[in-house]
Amino acid sequence: MFSYYLNLGLRSLRRNPLLTLLMVLTLAVGVAASMSTLTVLRAMSGDPIPHKSDRLFVVQVDNDPADTAADAEPSDHLSWLDAKELLSAGDGLRRSAMYAVGGVIEMQDGSNQLVSGMAVTRDFFAMFEVPFRFGGAWTAEADTRGADEVVLSDAFARRTFGEDDPTGKTLRIMGRERTIIGVMDAWQPLPKYYWLVGGPNRFGETDDVFIPLHNALTNEQDPNGNVNCSGEGPEPGFVGLLNSECVFMQYWVELASADEREAYRGRLGAYVDAQKVLGRLPVGERSRLLDVQEWMRVQRVLGDDTILQTLLAIGFLLVCIVNTIGLLMAKFSGHAGEIGVRRALGATRRQVFQQYLVQAAVIGFAGGVLGVGLTFAGLALIARQSDEVAAVAHMDATMLLVTLCAAVGAAVLAGLLPTWRACQTLPAIQLKTQ
Amino acid sequence: MEIRPIISALLRSKTGAVLIAMQVALTLAILSNAGYVVQDRLAVAARPTGADEENVFFTRWYAFREGVDIPAMLDRDLELIRAIPGVRSVATANMAPLTQSGWNLGVSRHQDAEREETFNTAFYFTSESLVDALGLELVQGRDFRPDEVQLVEPSIANIEPKHAILTRALAEQLFPDESEYVGKTAFLGDSQFEVVGVVERLQSPWAQLERRGEASMIVPLRQLVAGAAFMVRSEPGQQARVQSDVEAALSKAMEGRVHLGTTTLSEARANRYRTHHAMAWLLLSVMGLLLLVTASGIIGMASLWVNQRRKQIGIRRAIGARRSDILRYFLVENFLVTSLGIAVGIVLALLLNQLLIQTIDAARLPLSHLLIGAAVLWLLGFGAALGPAWRAARIPPAVATRSV
Numbered sequence: 063m064f065s066y067y068l069n070l071g072l073r074s075l076r077r078n079p080l081l082t083l084l085m086v087l088t089l090a091v092g093v094a095a096s097m098s099t100l101t102v103l104r105a106m107s108g109d110p111i112p113h114k115s116d117r118l119f120v121v122q123v124d125n126d127p128a129d130t131a132a133d134a135e136p137s138d139h140l141s142w143l144d145a146k147e148l149l150s151a152g153d154g155l156r157r158s159a160m161y162a163v164g165g166v167i168e169m170q171d172g173s174n175q176l177v178s179g180m181a182v183t184r185d186f187f188a189m190f191e192v193p194f195r196f197g198g199a200w201t202a203e204a205d206t207r208g209a210d211e212v213v214l215s216d217a218f219a220r221r222t223f224g225e226d227d228p229t230g231k232t233l234r235i236m237g238r239e240r241t242i243i244g245v246m247d248a249w250q251p252l253p254k255y256y257w258l259v260g261g262p263n264r265f266g267e268t269d270d271v272f273i274p275l276h277n278a279l280t281n282e283q284d285p286n287g288n289v290n291c292s293g294e295g296p297e298p299g300f301v302g303l304l305n306s307e308c309v310f311m312q313y314w315v316e317l318a319s320a321d322e323r324e325a326y327r328g329r330l331g332a333y334v335d336a337q338k339v340l341g342r343l344p345v346g347e348r349s350r351l352l353d354v355q356e357w358m359r360v361q362r363v364l365g366d367d368t369i370l371q372t373l374l375a376i377g378f379l380l381v382c383i384v385n386t387i388g389l390l391m392a393k394f395s396g397h398a399g400e401i402g403v404r405r406a407l408g409a410t411r412r413q414v415f416q417q418y419l420v421q422a423a424v425i426g427f428a429g430g431v432l433g434v435g436l437t438f439a440g441l442a443l444i445a446r447q448s449d450e451v452a453a454v455a456h457m458d459a460t461m462l463l464v465t466l467c468a469a470v471g472a473a474v475l476a477g478l479l480p481t482w483r484a485c486q487t488l489p490a491i492q493l494k495t496q
Numbered sequence: 497m498e499i500r501p502i503i504s505a506l507l508r509s510k511t512g513a514v515l516i517a518m519q520v521a522l523t524l525a526i527l528s529n530a531g532y533v534v535q536d537r538l539a540v541a542a543r544p545t546g547a548d549e550e551n552v553f554f555t556r557w558y559a560f561r562e563g564v565d566i567p568a569m570l571d572r573d574l575e576l577i578r579a580i581p582g583v584r585s586v587a588t589a590n591m592a593p594l595t596q597s598g599w600n601l602g603v604s605r606h607q608d609a610e611r612e613e614t615f616n617t618a619f620y621f622t623s624e625s626l627v628d629a630l631g632l633e634l635v636q637g638r639d640f641r642p643d644e645v646q647l648v649e650p651s652i653a654n655i656e657p658k659h660a661i662l663t664r665a666l667a668e669q670l671f672p673d674e675s676e677y678v679g680k681t682a683f684l685g686d687s688q689f690e691v692v693g694v695v696e697r698l699q700s701p702w703a704q705l706e707r708r709g710e711a712s713m714i715v716p717l718r719q720l721v722a723g724a725a726f727m728v729r730s731e732p733g734q735q736a737r738v739q740s741d742v743e744a745a746l747s748k749a750m751e752g753r754v755h756l757g758t759t760t761l762s763e764a765r766a767n768r769y770r771t772h773h774a775m776a777w778l779l780l781s782v783m784g785l786l787l788l789v790t791a792s793g794i795i796g797m798a799s800l801w802v803n804q805r806r807k808q809i810g811i812r813r814a815i816g817a818r819r820s821d822i823l824r825y826f827l828v829e830n831f832l833v834t835s836l837g838i839a840v841g842i843v844l845a846l847l848l849n850q851l852l853i854q855t856i857d858a859a860r861l862p863l864s865h866l867l868i869g870a871a872v873l874w875l876l877g878f879g880a881a882l883g884p885a886w887r888a889a890r891i892p893p894a895v896a897t898r899s900v
Binding site: 081084087088091092095165166168172174175176237298366367369370371373374375377378380381382384385387388389391392395396443444446447448479483 | 511512515516518519522523525526530533558560649654752754756770771774775777778779781782785786789790792793796797799800803804848851852855856857858
């Protein structure tokens with residue numbers, strides 16, 4: 063029976079072609095608008111590391127001065143003073159302090175270029191599950207020694223060495239000869255959650271080079287990012303910065319399970335209390351742990367514009383559905399005579415209802431197919447906003463399927479009222495007026 | 497014109513009318529809010545920087561090798577740039593308007609001021625004249641003298657300016673009761689400086705909203721960092737050539753120096769407001785589609801009503817109604833339905849606005865936008881109903897006599 067209804071539905075597309083076209087177009091633009099914005103919303107609010115995000119934490123040690131407003135958030139970064147203590151305490155399964163560095167890479171041919179890098183500890187790679195194409199992370203010994211070693215990003219290695227294995231070669235990066243110890247495989251977390259603060263590149267490329275944190279510190283690599291100093295300013299020079307309350311580092315810790323969060327928080331509190339005795343951290347009790355999703359919320363990874371667009375698109379879809387209801391009613395009212403005949407020949411209301419709902423679904427499917435095409439156009443339009451949005455404005459198979467389903471769903475939803483009204487047709491009256 | 501029969505006819509077939517009214521209401525709610533956002537975004541993106549944007553570019557270089565005599569390098573670079581024909585003015589600069597990165601420091605009128613009396617200030621410094629190089633309008637006082645320029649080592653602790661040029665916006669914040677600012681003093685941390693001049697306007701690199709975006713100061717200072725950044729103002733119409741000449745001269749002047757980038761202020765503006773423009777276009781296209789969809793809905797429903805009432809129209813015509821009566825009937829009917837939608841739509845628009853205020857800190861919707869939105873929908877409804885109503889008016893009286 064369903065295939066017969068489907069057949070009827072397909073035929074009815076040709077009847078009243080103008081109305082049908084209007085409906086298909088309406089559904090297509092409505093679904094396309096909402097799907098393209100939802101794609102961006104989903105990508106932006108997505109979990110970059112789902113199986114681990116509840117036991118991977120940013121530690122914010124709040125070293126703001128005593129006169130800080132009570133409702134102020136703790137500073138996003140922490141000072142080396144605190145990062146150093148947390149690292150040496152060795153608490154948690156894995157841990158890494160990190161900061162952004164930048165500098166010049168001097169090529170053999172004299173073409174010097176800028177590179178963006180991160181100074182991290184060895185745990186970084188395991189903690190964020192970085193895949194390797196060649197080699198691997200540096201050793202624990204190289205970590206503490208601060209060896210002149212470097213891990214290259216996939217894109218950077220391909221730009222510089224093509225497909226070859228460059229491990230073991232040296233590169234002059236940021237003023238030092240560094241041995242390439244590993245090359246990442248494609249790794250592009252969206253957003254770049256390991257380093258969200260202070261940059262418009264939250265959805266940008268993974269940094270080019272990763273060097274041992276202690277190497278960066280001994281070689282006085284200036285932070286390539288925000289440095290915030292509240293209270294007393296630092297003494298001049300890099301050592302002055304390290305010994306100051308200026309914040310420029312991020313500290314991540316991985317716990318064995320999410321249940322350990324409270325215990326770790328307790329130990330962090332004990333650390334803060336110990337520092338208070340030493341006269342530091344006047345508002346240290348506001349220090350906190352945030353897991354990946356909380357951190358992304360605090361950092362407002364999901365922009366206001368994305369929310370606004372999504373609201374707008376949903377409103378638009380609503381208008382389109384209401385419009386489709388009206389148009390379907392207009393279309394079905396022209397079928398009153400036919401329904402009268404079918405009912406008189408013995409079709410139950412239920413059968414008529416099914417038949418017309420299938421018709422609505424056929425229209426929805428046509429709208430969905432067109433809508434998928436329009437969604438690509440919508441995404442291209444949205445992607446013009448910024449590179450950040452462009453990085454996530456891609457259609458995947460799931461969203462493609464959802465788009466089709468949404469269109470059929472919207473059409474069936476819109477078809478309920480007109481179909482019900484069509485079923486109310488009294489066969490006798492319809493037959494009489496023929 | 498008798499309205500009562502129209503209303504009673506509408507009440508007999510409510511569903512269609514309610515659907516159209518609902519659609520009009522939703523459309524008005526979205527249209528007025530989106531229109532307001534568009535207007536707001538475009539207004540923000542059109543704010544002036546205070547500089548001669550058409551003719552200024554900012555070029556940055558990095559001399560990363562150790563042992564470079566920085567003052568000598570800068571002086572030689574400045575000479576080279578000045579020698580290029582078409583260069584009107586050049587100055588070293590630590591940052592440029594609209595480029596979204598730079599220095600931001602707290603300035604207050606008194607030493608040890610409370611946090612709320614300290615103003616976040618965009619901190620420009622130069623060893624030449626940024627007033628000339630950016631083409632700023634000096635409204636009070638004078639530009640810096642060469643002997644006022646300080647040479648400092650690169651640390652924030654060494655920033656102790658003695659002289660400054662403020663923007664009017666910053667001066668008004670710092671000295672709310674004054675109108676002449678030259679000779680006044682203020683503090684950057686513990687360092688006291690004297691105001692030597694005031695410029696009408698100079699936006700910060702971030703161009704924040706409201707007054708913060710214009711709270712800037714310029715200080716005569718040259719920092720001994722391994723970089724070289726120049727603001728270059730060219731004669732009108734020669735920017736592109738001047739820019740390539742400057743880049744060629746600077747890369748030839750020193751081996752191995754890295755060109756960090758050059759941006760014209762027009763490019764920086766396009767970049768800074770890319771989101772704003774894209775959002776405005778996106779909203780405008782959705783608004784356009786929305787109007788089309790709603791118009792198609794009204795046309796569809798009005799055509800349905802006309803078709804359903806062909807017979808009645810025929811009868812009315814047969815018993816003496818003129819074409820204009822029929823036309824008017826359908827137009828008034830549509831006007832009533834649209835008006836109902838607009839009434840509901842105004843409430844919806846305010847509710848949506850409330851939601852936007854709560855979720856994304858939007859501004860309150862001004863009444864004028866609601867009225868404009870309502871007018872647009874009335875016109876749209878009228879225009880959409882005109883076609884079907886016209887066809888209704890063409891129905892000949894003879895229809896009344898056909899098939900019973």
